[in-house]
Amino acid sequence: MSILVVGSVALDSIETPFGKRKEILGGSATFFSISAAFFDKVDIIATVGEDFPKEYLRLLKKRGIGTGGIAVNKGKTFRWEGRYEYDMNVAHTLATRLNVFQDFAPEVPHNLRDSSILFLANIDPDLQDSVLKQVNKPKLIACDSMNHWITSKKRSLEKFLHKVDIFLLNDAEARQFSGESNLMKAAKAIISKGPKSVVIKKGEHGVIYYSGNGHFVVPAYPLENVYDPTGAGDTFAGGVIGYLSRTGKIDDATIRKSMVYGSIMASFAVEDFSVNRLLGIKLSDINKRYSDFKRLTRF
Amino acid sequence: MSILVVGSVALDSIETPFGKRKEILGGSATFFSISAAFFDKVDIIATVGEDFPKEYLRLLKKRGIGTGGIAVNKGKTFRWEGRYEYDMNVAHTLATRLNVFQDFAPEVPHNLRDSSILFLANIDPDLQDSVLKQVNKPKLIACDSMNHWITSKKRSLEKFLHKVDIFLLNDAEARQFSGESNLMKAAKAIISKGPKSVVIKKGEHGVIYYSGNGHFVVPAYPLENVYDPTGAGDTFAGGVIGYLSRTGKIDDATIRKSMVYGSIMASFAVEDFSVNRLLGIKLSDINKRYSDFKRLTRF
Numbered sequence: 001m002s003i004l005v006v007g008s009v010a011l012d013s014i015e016t017p018f019g020k021r022k023e024i025l026g027g028s029a030t031f032f033s034i035s036a037a038f039f040d041k042v043d044i045i046a047t048v049g050e051d052f053p054k055e056y057l058r059l060l061k062k063r064g065i066g067t068g069g070i071a072v073n074k075g076k077t078f079r080w081e082g083r084y085e086y087d088m089n090v091a092h093t094l095a096t097r098l099n100v101f102q103d104f105a106p107e108v109p110h111n112l113r114d115s116s117i118l119f120l121a122n123i124d125p126d127l128q129d130s131v132l133k134q135v136n137k138p139k140l141i142a143c144d145s146m147n148h149w150i151t152s153k154k155r156s157l158e159k160f161l162h163k164v165d166i167f168l169l170n171d172a173e174a175r176q177f178s179g180e181s182n183l184m185k186a187a188k189a190i191i192s193k194g195p196k197s198v199v200i201k202k203g204e205h206g207v208i209y210y211s212g213n214g215h216f217v218v219p220a221y222p223l224e225n226v227y228d229p230t231g232a233g234d235t236f237a238g239g240v241i242g243y244l245s246r247t248g249k250i251d252d253a254t255i256r257k258s259m260v261y262g263s264i265m266a267s268f269a270v271e272d273f274s275v276n277r278l279l280g281i282k283l284s285d286i287n288k289r290y291s292d293f294k295r296l297t298r299f
Numbered sequence: 300m301s302i303l304v305v306g307s308v309a310l311d312s313i314e315t316p317f318g319k320r321k322e323i324l325g326g327s328a329t330f331f332s333i334s335a336a337f338f339d340k341v342d343i344i345a346t347v348g349e350d351f352p353k354e355y356l357r358l359l360k361k362r363g364i365g366t367g368g369i370a371v372n373k374g375k376t377f378r379w380e381g382r383y384e385y386d387m388n389v390a391h392t393l394a395t396r397l398n399v400f401q402d403f404a405p406e407v408p409h410n411l412r413d414s415s416i417l418f419l420a421n422i423d424p425d426l427q428d429s430v431l432k433q434v435n436k437p438k439l440i441a442c443d444s445m446n447h448w449i450t451s452k453k454r455s456l457e458k459f460l461h462k463v464d465i466f467l468l469n470d471a472e473a474r475q476f477s478g479e480s481n482l483m484k485a486a487k488a489i490i491s492k493g494p495k496s497v498v499i500k501k502g503e504h505g506v507i508y509y510s511g512n513g514h515f516v517v518p519a520y521p522l523e524n525v526y527d528p529t530g531a532g533d534t535f536a537g538g539v540i541g542y543l544s545r546t547g548k549i550d551d552a553t554i555r556k557s558m559v560y561g562s563i564m565a566s567f568a569v570e571d572f573s574v575n576r577l578l579g580i581k582l583s584d585i586n587k588r589y590s591d592f593k594r595l596t597r598f
Binding site: 208 | 385386480481482483484501504505507513514515516517518521522523524525552555556558559594595596597598
């Protein structure tokens with residue numbers, strides 16, 4: 001199949017207990033596409049400023065990722081600055097400079113309107129909906145969101161979610177969106193609001209998948225070294241969607257496997273800053289970690 | 300096989316977001332034994348005061364638990380008062396009244412000196428060691444501990460751990476004891492201090508088992524209703540040890556299954572105050588949840 005991702009391509013400045021990096025490659029569409037591209041064809045729709053390093057575009061292209069939909073607009077690239085505490089579940093946003101991302105009005109080029117899978121990363125739900133309307137009957141629609149949209153655009157988000165097959169969000173967002181503290185109840189409550197299935201991402205504690213037919217729980221791939229959690233959620237989504245696209249199936253067994261592949265992709269992402277670790281691995285490394293994961297969890 | 304547990308039998312006063320209970324049956328040996336008794340024969344060594352309700356002793360006996368080793372001593376029974384926040388991972392001890400437990404000097408009666416499995420719940424490591432010396436070559440030695448002993452009796456604990464097959468502790472204690480924030484590293488560091496294997500209990504996030512030959516990670520059984528987490532860790536241990544005792548095997552595959560049974564027993568324990576939920580279930584309920592757990596986690 002073919003995957004279209006709409007989201008951010010950004011420059012991050014990150015501080016973790018293990019180091020500090022300035023203006024490194026980031027953004028939801030970046031992490032997602034590099035992860036998904038291990039499995040299948042991906043195209044990005046995003047916007048960057050004139051200051052966006054050409055080498056980063058080349059890096060994406062070299063991995064077979066379609067960058068024709070990345071508009072280079074007058075102005076500066078979206079920038080995010082964040083700091084993680086020693087407990088890296090605790091993140092502090094130091095600065096968000098939307099720059100050209102402020103006026104992002106994604107347009108799907110004609111050649112991408114037949115994409116079979118659509119991943120709408122964390123952007124304004126009205127934009128997510130406008131993108132969806134430009135694509136001809138995708139086979140699978142997945143999206144992410146965040147606290148900001150849950151607070152400021154809840155009605156738009158809820159309306160849009162009725163069209164979504166897989167809704168991914170983190171545990172705090174799931175609690176906020178559902179009003180339920182218990183995540184199993186939250187998953188049920190979220191499903192009742194429209195999406196066919198929901199994935200609650202719990203960071204180092206794994207994910208919960210719920211489709212109305214039952215839950216699937218998967219621990220995170222256990223790691224000894226976590227350097228930078230930025231992008232883990234989008235890398236996870238890239239693994240899930242990439243695997244589903246590659247197999248061309250969307251049944252229960254395949255979805256479960258896709259969640260494991262997602263966890264594995266995320267486990268690589270957090271082992272270095274930016275997408276550095278993802279750039280250094282091969283499909284065989286992913287498959288090796290998949291086998292490890294089986295051994296780690298089977299009983 | 301036969302199991303001997305040494306620990307506390309206590310009266311708890313508990314407040315959770317779901318209610319308040321006064322002087323209900325609690326204590327590590329209580330939760331452990333009721334859980335383990337679903338699988339095999341258990342005897343308790345503990346001390347209670349003259350005020351300990353006879354009905355509680357009858358309750359244990361009725362379940363086939365050996366209570367001959369519960370000494371009724373002059374004075375009052377150990378009491379613990381605690382309050383849990385809405386996030387029930389956060390517990391506050393309001394009062395600890397050791398009473399007769401202060402002078403607990405466990406003596407193993409002759410008829411229990413040939414017990415094949417020994418579980419030394421969270422007590423002074425010097426007492427754990429003294430109990431161990433009174434038992435004739437047990438086939439399996441497991442123990443728990445807590446922050447208090449890690450701080451005040453670290454040397455005794457480390458010395459004792461060299462004799463232990465399975466050391467169970469929670470995530471905060473594992474970090475404290477090992478000095479490692481990462482739990483995979485913590486597990487390795489703990490093994491290097493003596494025990495043959497370690498189980499790190501992460502509450503609602505499951506457990507990590509490490510034996511030097513590799514890790515086993517298992518999520519917690521996902522629940523919609525958690526009323527009182529008191530005793531979950533000891534109930535978990537009861538399920539693990541009970542299952543190992545019943546099967547009579549201590550190989551990798553059996554240990555993995557035992558961890559799942561432990562998680563399932565703990566999942567029942569937290570669904571009501573005290574041991575109430577455990578008293579209402581049958582072995583068939585446990586086996587049903589085991590099948591559910593397989594379905595929830597297989598991929």
